[in-house]
Amino acid sequence: MRDLDPPRSLDRLLRPRSVALFGGSWAENVIVQLRKAGFSGDIWPVHPKRKEIAGVSCLASLADLPSAPDAAFVGVNREASVDVIGALAQMGAGGAVCFASGFKETEEGAGADLQDRLVAAAGSMPILGPNCYGFLNALDMVTLWPDQHGLVPVESGVAIVGQSSNVAINLTMQRRGLPIAYVLMAGNQAQTGLADLALAALHDPRTTAVGMHVEGFGSLRAFEAMALEARRLNKPVVVLKAGRSAAAQAATLTHTASLAGASTVASAFLRRTGCVEVTSLGAFLETLKLLHHGGPLTGPSVVSVSCSGGEASLMADGAEGTAVQWPPFPEKTHEELRTILGPIVTVANPLDYHTFIWGDTERMTATFSAVLRGGFDLGVFVLDLPRPDRCSQEGYACAVDAILAARQATGARTAVLASLPEAINETLTARFEAHGVTVLHGMTDGLAAIDAAIRAGRLTPSDTPALLARPGEPGTATTLSEADSKAALARHGLRIPAAVTAPDPDGIVQAARTLRFPLALKALGLAHKSESGAVALHLATPEALRGAAHRLAPASQGLLAEEMAEPGPELLVGVTRDPTGLLALTLGAGGVLTELLRDSATLVLPATREEIRAALERLRLATLLHGYRGQPPADLDALLDAIEAVAAYAEAVAPRLLELDVNPLIAGPRGAVAVDALIRLEAP
Incomplete structure (x- = not known):
């Protein structure tokens, strides 16, 4: 990986012994939160006109500070923020939160210029923002944060890193039993990016996993380095990438560009770096919880246990299309369950044990213990409690006690899953989790979390840096003719008619x-x-x-x-340049039905031959490649050679490449031939 500038240390900023605050009402809110959290360090509000803020005596100017603060919250207007940040940097402060907006996030040209001045003023001093609320540290109870939040002190937990402070506030209000150690906001990422914040959290031994809500990656090289360090520390990174449903892409000439949208390329980049991606806030929280309590799952075998056929069916249906597998019970376990449950109960996975044993804690414990001894990677007990304001929960004590006893007896990795998030409360969640049982809130989010934990255990990230072309909007483009496009590709080994x-x-x-x-x-x-x-x-x-x-x-x-080429399955092989600068290789069903079928897989270049082979196998088209209904199989080695030739050309012209489309590439039984090709290059 190309050398990066060493990251600025955020230790003083995130774990300060002294805090300076600049501004009026927003600074006052920060003081309220610091005192509520029990922050034991020095608090120094600075205001030229006020004697005190929130009961704390004010200093008239920055020059009156007794020493350089470890951390500062700068809640003044954008122009004044530049001056305050510069003065703090000059006196050796440990870092600052720049709260003001109106910088590069606006369409106003002056905002971008002001942000550049802000970064220059900060120099080597780390800053968060601008357009940023700051951070919450629930391990040391430091709340440089100008609003309410839902965090409580924890001894260990996950870090949540993002750009949207409002989303972060919402996440702190979760009632799902997720211990949150840090909430770290990057705002505009003017200087300190998401990857820098994630890296700081990863290096705290009390952090178990990192969750990132990503709007923009910032530095891709810094993100790669962060992910590499996360793997070294054996701490998983979960990413919720915003912008999956971006408005229509800019007009393009190739089919590839229409398939490899920004979200597809982002997903390929995340897989490459070893991060596990989720697609909703609920799944984000539940995945972090499951990873906090035991890390990635070691395999896909899951057993579901419930006292309802309806719940068993919902679990089975909900796992369709995921990595979750429901293997049958081993013969020994099957016989043990049949002995306990009797002949009326069908012993299958997912298991509906009916209500015959409900209330018999001893038989329920025996049943659950037998299940957990079955060698599954995760045992899941579906359990929804009645609402306590209208009903009694006493009759459910047998299930709770039996699950806890079975977990204690077997030591197997165990989860309780409530089909609805509101069907289990924080108190019971805490009781389960104190005994090593993870509680998943909601069947949809819970199954998504299990799927993500399985994928996290399977990830085989690359240590080779992604190939980066020039990021940003392209300049003047030139389109090669089909003949010239084919000739250029043929020089790198692609076979053409x-x-x-x-x-x-x-x-x-x-x-x-x-x-x-x-x-x-x-x-x-x-x-x-x-x-x-x-x-x-x-x-x-x-x-x-x-x-x-x-x-x-x-x-x-x-x-x-x-x-005319020999008949065979038709593929699309294309390369596009993402606005981030990433070059994405897309493979898919080709010919005139490319966009109708939308059967495609995307990789970030460079890609190994095995990665390309695995991507081909993910396509529905793979059935045709292996021979279907008496048709001869394609020459897969020749097909891989052809795809590698396309990738080699793309890497050779990476600084100028905009789009490359080979469609169709005909995968015949005696070789692969490119029948059509189109290349767009940025003019020199």
């Missing part, structure tokens, strides 16, 4: 005398020739070629005739 070009019908018929019929004829100068009717196939004679040439010539910028 024998072909000739000519400007007019007579010329193409004459040139085609060197080719083997049947031929395909294409009109040059069009991006999507099939949709435009600019392709004629299976031309068996010169006369057929001449007729097709006269039909296509008026709408063309020249004609291309090539030998």
Whole structure:
């Protein structure tokens, strides 16, 4: 990985012994939260007109501070913030939160200039923001935060890192039993980015996992370095990436660009770095909880236990499309359960043990213990309690006691799952978790968390840095013709059909005398020739070629005739440049149905041959590649060679590449041939 500037130490900022505060009402809110948290360090409010703030005596100016503060909350306007940050840096402060907005997040040009000045003023002093609430440290009870929050003191827990302070506040109000150690906000990431904050949390031995709500990655190299360090420390990173449903992409010429949207590339990047991705706030919290209590799952085998066939069915259905597997009980366990439950109960996974043993704590314990001894990677007990304001929960004590006793007797990894988040309370959650039983709140979120914990255990991240082209909006683009595109790719090893070009019908018929019929004829100068009717196939004679040439010539910028490729499954192989600078390799079903089928997989370059092979196997098209209904299988080694040739070209021209589309690449039984190709490059 390319060397990075060493990260600034955030130790003084995140665990300060002294705090200075600048501003009026927002600074007052911070003092209220610090005192509520029991912060034992020095609190120094600075205000030129007030004698005290929230009962704490004020200093008239920054120059009156008794020493350089470890941390500062700067809650003044944006112009004044630059001056205060500069003065704090000059006196050797440990770091600061810049609360003000109106910087680069606005469309106003002055905002971007002001943010640059802010970073320059900070120098080597770390700053969070601007446009940032700050941070919460529930391990040391430091709350440099100008609003209410829901954190309580913890001895260990997860760190939540993000940019949206409002989302962070909401997450602190969770009632799911998740111990949150840190909430760290980056705001605009003007200087200190999400990866820097995550790295600081990872290095605290009391942090068990990191959850990141990512709007923009910031420095991709810093993110890669953070993920590498997380793997070294054996601490999982969970990411909820915003922007999955971004508005329509900018107009593109290739099918690949329409398939490899920003969210697809982001997901590929996260897989590459070894981070586990989730898609909702509920799954985010539940995944962090499951990882906090035991780390990633060692395998996909899960057993579900409930006293309802309906719950068993919902569990089975809810796991469709996930990594969760419901293997049958081992024979010994099956017989043991049949002996305990009797012949009426069907012993299957998910297990509905009916209500015959409900209230018999001894038999329930025996049943649950037998299940947990079955060797599953996770045992899940579905348990919903009645609401205590209208009903009695006394009748459910048998289930609670039996689950705890079974867990104690077996030591197996165990979870309780409430089908609705409100169907189990914090008190009971705390009791379960004190005895090593994770409580998952909500069937949908709980199953998503189990799926994520399984995926976290399977991740095989790459230590090779991602290939980065120039980030940002491209400059002037040039589009190569099909002939030139194929020739460029062929120089890197891609096999293409024998072909000739000519400007007019007579010329193409004459040139085609060197080719083997049947031929395909294409009109040059069009991006999507099939949709435009600019392709004629299976031309068996010169006369057929001449007729097709006269039909296509008026709408063309020249004609291309090539030998027909051997039939086989049609693939798309393409490379696009993400706005972050990442180069993404997309594989999918090709031909005219590419966007209709949307059967694709995306990798971040560079990619190994095994990664490419695994991506191909994820496609629904893989069935055709292996031979289907008597058809011969494709030459997979030749197909992999072809894809690697495309990737090699992309890496060679990475600084200029915008889009590359080979569609279709025909995977025949005796080789892979690129029938069509299109390349867009940024002009030098």
